[in-house]
């Protein structure tokens with residue numbers, strides 16, 4: 001299927017699973033060993049990546065050392081999504097001691113742009129996260145990211161479904177839905193006032209009982225800033241104000257792609273400000289390229 005990297009099967013070690021932690025740690029390591037054996041037997045074009053799971057810096061270091069000895073040149077560190085920065089730094093410091101020069105180290109699921117320079121200094125060459133994508137529709141308030149700010153999307157749920165759910169008159173609900181759409185689009189063209197647009201959006205939100213003071217304030221902020229007019233990404237350039245409307249799956253995903261693009265811009269700004277850390281340039285030469293690789 002054209003994948004460039006394949007990852008061994010790992011087992012998360014949660015704090016709640018203390019009695020199981022050794023078994024899960026052993027299983028993750030045995031999987032990595034078998035994965036590499038099978039990889040060598042097959043004629044695969046992807047790069048194998050071994051996963052390290054653990055519960056403290058020492059357990060992560062032990063498995064990382066084992067992965068290096070097995071022959072992995074790419075390793076991934078999992079299980080740190082919920083960890084504090086100081087704990088992540090302790091783990092990465094311990095792991096770095098057993099790495100060989102030129103190794104690629106992926107950090108699973110940790111999206112903390114401000115920590116990127118620190119993680120890079122500790123040998124991390126890539127990370128992934130669905131957080132920005134998912135917040136486009138999972139976050140109750142902050143759905144649209146622009147630079148360092150985040151804004152609330154304007155919710156215009158489908159009228160017929162809303163009328164059924166809330167036991168409302170269908171025709172009246174559709175009229176309010178269309179008014180919310182029409183004023184927002186007119187506002188984008190400077191043909192409707194902020195006040196009228198805000199009122200139509202809040203009135204529609206009231207049908208679901210969601211017209212809280214906080215939502216009203218969030219909507220006002222979104223309309224005042226018009227963030228969708230400031231973004232240069234392909235989504236915002238093509239669909240304009242539609243990106244800020246919280247509605248169906250496709251529309252919400254498009255806002256997620258915009259958010260991911262914004263995260264990438266954020267990472268590039270960090271790289272421009274910090275540059276590649278000098279100690280990493282000599283130790284791991286692919287740092288800069290790896291960050292750029294995320295554009296793919």
Ligand SMILES: [Zn+2]
Pocket residue numbers: 231232233234235236237258259261
């Ligand atoms: Zn955009």
